[in-house]
Amino acid sequence: MNIDLKGIAGPGGWPQPGCRCASCNRLRTAGISHEPTSILIDGVPLEECSRWEVPGGYDVRTATGRRILVAGGPGARPDPVAEIVYDAALLDLVGCPDHLGALRHLGAVTAATEIIAVHVDHRVSSSAELDRRMAFWLPLREGPHRTLLLGGSRSGKSAEAELRLAGDPYVTYMATATVRDGDPEWAARIAAHQRRRPSWWKTVETTGDLAHLLTSTAGAILVDGIGTWLAAVMNETGAWEDPARVGPRVDELIAAWRAATARVIAVSDEVGLSLVPTTPAGRAYRDVLGTLNQRLAAESEETALVVAGRVTEL
Template sequence: MDIGLRGIAAPGGWPVPDCRCASCGRLRAAGIRHEPVSAVIDGVPLEDCARTDVPGGFDVHGPRGGRALVASGPGARPEPVDGVVYDAVLLDLAGSPEHLGYLRHLRAVSDDTEVVAIHVDHRLPSPGELERRMAFWNRPQHGPHRTLLLGGARSGKSAEAELRLAACPDVLYVATGPVRDDDPEWAERIGAHRLRRPAWWRTVETADLVGVLKQEAGAVLVDGIGTWLTTVMDEAGAWDAPSRAQPHLDDLVSAWRGTEARVVAVSDEVGLALVPTTASGRAFRDVLGALNQRLAAESEEAALVVAGRVLELG
């Protein structure tokens, strides 16, 4: 199936006329404009191809017999026809990247399916950001591949981790934080994280990261290394003697190096904050900082997330 795009933007185009947002402002200043979606399939305009309405879009039959699933507009999530593996999908990846993961989960999208982003607009900060995300979403679903995402509190590092794996058909979400039934605020945070994750992702609450990394071969999201270390230091009695945690750190680094998974792990960047006022706080900072360095050295990718912006670390 040969797909030609004359426009990829949402109905208002990008930049949106009279819009003062930063995304539209950047494109306007650069003299760039993306026109509303206009596609040609095997030389025939999309609107002239045979098609069947499905919830959220269209099941399109190309002139040469191929099939495409097309989102009807921004926010639309087209449902596939049962049993069909599509040659191409044209989706609103700016608004719903997890829908690609859903279609892969249903096996309506295969490794050979062409994936095209349409209805793009100022929900994205820039065309470059779309290109960056598409590189993650078109990556092979299995490993080995390791990514370490660092950032401070509320930096957006967890959301970035979820975004990188959004298009995977199956993700194991490893929550290393303790369950605190007596802390309503903590429970609310955990609930918000769960609601943000796709329903077909699997979740396990465990501190056995070594076991997970040794057993899994698909996509794994670890959130996060800091809470894992807290548990390790508690169990090892390492707050007054940090060296007691060292064997556990060595085991984790070895499992990280040897994993077959496509793993994205979130960790706290502790080097930019004030020096902790307690000995235990300083011990935690020093141990986690050293562990972050070791994991980053064994990672294909590492990045720092600040205020929702991502800085790739070479």
């Protein structure tokens, strides 16, 4: 089966005529232009192939019996036909990367399926950024592999962690923050995180048993985040006045991080760029978390810093 893409962009092309966004301007400056998505399958235009409409796109069948799932346009999430394993899937990975994870979760897409991004446009900042994301989504990475994502408040670190795992079929989200009585603003933050997660992800609220879960959970794991875990453990151990009390729990977490056999991504707060806390408890927390981040990074295959939604590999 030969899939030939004459164009990969959305209906308006990329860059879009008259659009002054940064994404389109980057391509113009580089002299790059992508035509609207146009597909030939074994030399035959998609529109002339044997195809059946499914919600969100098309189920295409070649003369040799191959099956291809095709997104109908930007934002489309084509439903697979039951019990069919597709030979190829042409998907809107810019707008709906989690749809790839859903198809893998259902078994409609496997490691043998050819995955191609179509309807690409200025919803992604650049061709290089698309390539960076595709490197996370296309191969099904297995563990052990540990990634630490650092960033300040509202830096985009949680969104980056979720983006990296969007294409995975089985993800366990280990949430270390829980709803606090009488704090509606905090509850709203947690609810916003919950709405972002794909429906098939498993969520586990945990603090005390995080180390055990890291070594006993299969599939991909997202821990969000280390800072709230540490605050909870410092409460449990009374470490705000005596930081040494949290030492054994930190050692236990580092041992579990080192022993984990899954693909793990953990989110943590970068405390070195903020003001010096004005209270002894605040300084104790900063010091312990900063040291914990260093130890986690030393045991990680990848560490990155997220600033204003941009990612710098460390």
